[in-house]
Amino acid sequence: MNRQVALTIAAFFILSMNSCSKSDDCTEVQINEVFEFQQSDLICLDSNTEIEIKSINDQRCPCNVQCVWEGEFIFELIIKKNQEEEIYLLHQKLENDLPMIEALNFNNIELLSQDSCNDPVPINEMKFEMSISR
Numbered sequence: 001m002n003r004q005v006a007l008t009i010a011a012f013f014i015l016s017m018n019s020c021s022k023s024d025d026c027t028e029v030q031i032n033e034v035f036e037f038q039q040s041d042l043i044c045l046d047s048n049t050e051i052e053i054k055s056i057n058d059q060r061c062p063c064n065v066q067c068v069w070e071g072e073f074i075f076e077l078i079i080k081k082n083q084e085e086e087i088y089l090l091h092q093k094l095e096n097d098l099p100m101i102e103a104l105n106f107n108n109i110e111l112l113s114q115d116s117c118n119d120p121v122p123i124n125e126m127k128f129e130m131s132i133s134r
Contacts, residue, residue, distance in 0.1 A: 025042055026042045026043070026044040026050065027041060027042065027043050027044065028044045029043050029044065029045060029132065031045065031132060031133060031134055032131055032132075032133050033131060034108070034129055034130070034131045035129065035130070035131070036112065036127055036128065036129050037053055037127070037128055037129070037130070038053065038056075038124070038125070038126060038127050038128065039053055039055060039056045039123060039124045039126070040052075040053060040054075040124070041053045045104075045132065048081055048082050049079070049080070049081045050079070050080045051077055051078070051079050051080075051132075052077065052078040052079075052080075053075055053076075053077060054076040054077060054078050054087075055075075055076040056073055056074070056075050056076075056123050056124075056126065056128075057073065057074040057075075057076070058071075058073060058123055059071045059072050059073065059074055060072065060073070063117035064117070072091055072092040072093040072094075073092040073109070073111070073128070074089055074090065074091055074092070075089070075090040075092070075109075076088075076089060076090075077089075077090055079104075090106055090109070092109045103134060104132055104133070104134060105132065105133045105134070106130055106131075106132055107130060107131045107132070107133060108129075108130055108131060109128060109129075109130040110128060110129050110130070111126060111127075111128055112126075112127040112128060112129055113125070113126045113127050113128075
């Protein structure tokens with residue numbers, strides 16, 4: 001009976017350890033590496049830093065409207081480092097330095113999806129690329 005209790009406790013301990021590790025759906029990215037992402041993706045820079053692409057807001061000039069500025073995408077990020085968590089709005093066209101939890105620079109954010117007024121791509125299906133530096 002004691003052996004069964006000990007095995008049950010050991011199994012529970014092993015399962016709880018696995019639940020504390022990084023998510024299986026986390027995309028591991030190296031610093032200065034160009035990578036693709038889309039809304040809801042989870043990006044891991046290292047064992048302690050995760051970036052979730054929480055939402056993407058399309059602030060581009062609407063179709064059939066003449067604009068002075070072409071607009072941009074704004075990305076809502078949830079950045080987790082160790083036990084700290086910050087929300088950050090990342091602008092596609094502005095310089096984005098992140099001095100909060102960890103100094104990160106988000107570089108060369110580009111839309112990869114072929115989006116047009118005649119053939120729009122839903123925001124949750126759009127693919128982008130960027131790199132992150134320190």
